[in-house]
Amino acid sequence: MVSSNEIIEEDKKMLMQSFKRWYPVVIDHGKGSLIYDIEGKEYIDMNAGIGVVALGHSNEKIVKAVEEQARKFFHYSLTDFYYEKAISVARRLLSFFPFKGKVFYTNSGTESVEAAIKIARHHTKKEYVIGFVNSFHGRTLGSLAFTSSKAVQRSGFSPLLPSTFLIPYPDPRNPLCREDCASEIISYIEDWLFKKIVDPSEIAAFIMEPIQGEGGVIVPPDDFFSQLRSITSKNGILMIMDEVQTGIGRTGKMFAFEHFNVVPDIVTLAKAIGGGLPLGAVVGREEIMDLPYGSHASTFGGNPLALAASEVVLDEVPKLLDHVSYLGKKIIEELSSALSPFLYEVRGKGLLVGAELRKDGKPYEEGLAKVLDGSFNRGVLAIGAGESVVRVEPPLVIEEDIAMKATNIIKEEIEKLR
Template identity: 70%
Template sequence: MSLSSKIIEEDSRYLMQSFSRWYPLVIDHAKGSIVYDVEGREYIDMNAGIGVMALGHGNEKVINAVQEQMRKFFHYSLTDFYYDLAVRVARKLVSFFPFQGKVFYTNSGTESVEASLKIARGHTGRQYIIGFTNSFHGRTFGSMSFTSSKYVQRSIFSPLLPSTLLVPYPDRHNPLCQGDCSSAILGYIEDWVFKKIVDPNDVAAFLIEPIQGEGGVVVPPKQFLQGLEKISRDNEILLILDEVQTGIGRTGRMFAYEHFDVKPDLVCLAKALGGGLPLGAVVGRSEVMDLPRGSHANTFGGNALALAAAEVVLEEVPRILSGVERNGKLIFDNLASSNSLYLEEVRGRGLMIGADLRKDGKPFEEGLEKVLHKSFLRGVLAIGAGESTVRLLPPLIIEEELAQKGSSIIAQEISKL
């Protein structure tokens, strides 16, 4: 039995199997945009730990910052005491936003979403929150109430959070999206939801991904997000953007909302923020971040080691955004050049790209599994999204040569379907 097979067998014995792996990769170590398995095989990383390793694996600046902080202290609860590093990172983080802001640190994306829901209800005194179908916001009870990219994510866990509503996301495969999708859904909110289901004066917030990740890398029309912002402003409803996957340079801008010329009230972050260490944050307008003392806190949010890594990430990512756009276009064009009848569309921004596979107009799940497995066997790591979308989220620092080679192999495997 190989070492990989032994570890996979032990994994099945000792870990709860409530998640699915795409293929039998057992990682030993990684450097830059290359991952090595326990047998010594190397792979081009087109996944980056689901968009986490923005600066690649083993980044020396991140390692040095974390090591320096380790010599000072690992942890001392920020919710009970003070340290300058937390202030420095918050100051740097809010400098990227179009408002005077404040930060609440968390440990993960789902916790950032949970915090944003509490902030919205606490600030407005309103009860209802409206989310969108096909979204993914996390798997804890509040965030799960707005997650609907796959039925299994919520099917056995009811009752979920009350006073929540889901309305259609502007995906062209949505039955409502015949013709002007944006106007249809915005009209549905104003003319049906607000008149038949809930008074807008009872709605605290809209929660939306500016680009859906797990749902299939779905990019909404610009006018849709702008129209949603207008509805929010007209009714004093907060606009919460979940940028857990899209934030920190992933789309070629520091935050995806910049592509749409909208201004959020609250933004949820995690994944790339901590440079590979568990760190999330909610960034919001100062006047909105007003929960009373004692009403929300955590133990590990703003952990000193994670913040040391984040300080490097926030310094380095703005410098590489032009490369993100350039390599993103290269990968996009390579995938779009596939001559497969099953490639319906390539979507995305920057280095967040999805190749949607369909057969007879329906999701081609078997095709997705085949492309991912065959690419893995040829030394390329990618994952899926939605029902049958190949999702590419490489490190933002990926070299052009590796971006070219990795995306070409995936395009070839799509063509072979």
């Protein structure tokens, strides 16, 4: 039998190494919240394939739905033809939104963001789009203009999409935030961005993550988005919420924007919506989703196999929201009790949790590596975010005892730091 080391060496030879692997583990199969490598070792999955497998690995309902669809047809491009599955999923998806909307299907998060930018620019007939520093929206050239959680993501790829600006996010660690972070960033927008950089009449949209995931699980003040919504509504500016990571139940609500008393105009989705198959979507107010025939399409967007999986996801996830909220609070409480001078803060909502490590007032990147490696060696697959944040986002179906076993291992590894 081929070994993990052999696979890893072949990977280095044959695949472009433009992405980082967290551990030398080669996955063989998974079931529920557990993963098994090709040597047969069992791991607790505390990252859900980066937030994708909301219903766990090899979910029987998803397997059955995909098998049934595969016996009918694999593909027949939705951009040129019709099939009923696209309508049934859209109907179910739209039922979760507080406005009358329409759906555009994509294959990934970055494609959803690209589509949302085009929709916003075309509808408003304005060119500028404003994003936030420390966000992650994807790595294709349009979405990359708004991605800035790490400099390496942008380095060497300029010029990026023009007519874009990045402004500070309401992060309490930001030097601009002194007393009232939300109001201070709003003042920055009104007194500096609008008056010194770009007139609001030229701005098509603001794009933001309701919680910055890759940037370190940064949760904004409760009133920030409602204040921003007031500004955008007054100036005819659209609000795009990137819910690629936070959407579909991850934070204990179907969409994270529901935590913040705000209703966006456009929402981008991917990751969990396909249950493990490549699927993304843009959901927007009906009057905004008005791109003309031939202006935007996707050969594989809305693939029937992925839509079959999505039907199951959209039926099952609402049943899990109380479990996600309860378990997320318990994980935060347990990690927060770690006895370590290097644990700066534990934050998040639902099953998107970040434990930030700092040493001498600075991000403790070496500490993050030690915690992740130590957890991996003890059978837990967690990953990092930001500069030194342990990111915890297991499948939404993870059992409480398994989740807390993994959480305690992570906690113990934090406590080992010196």
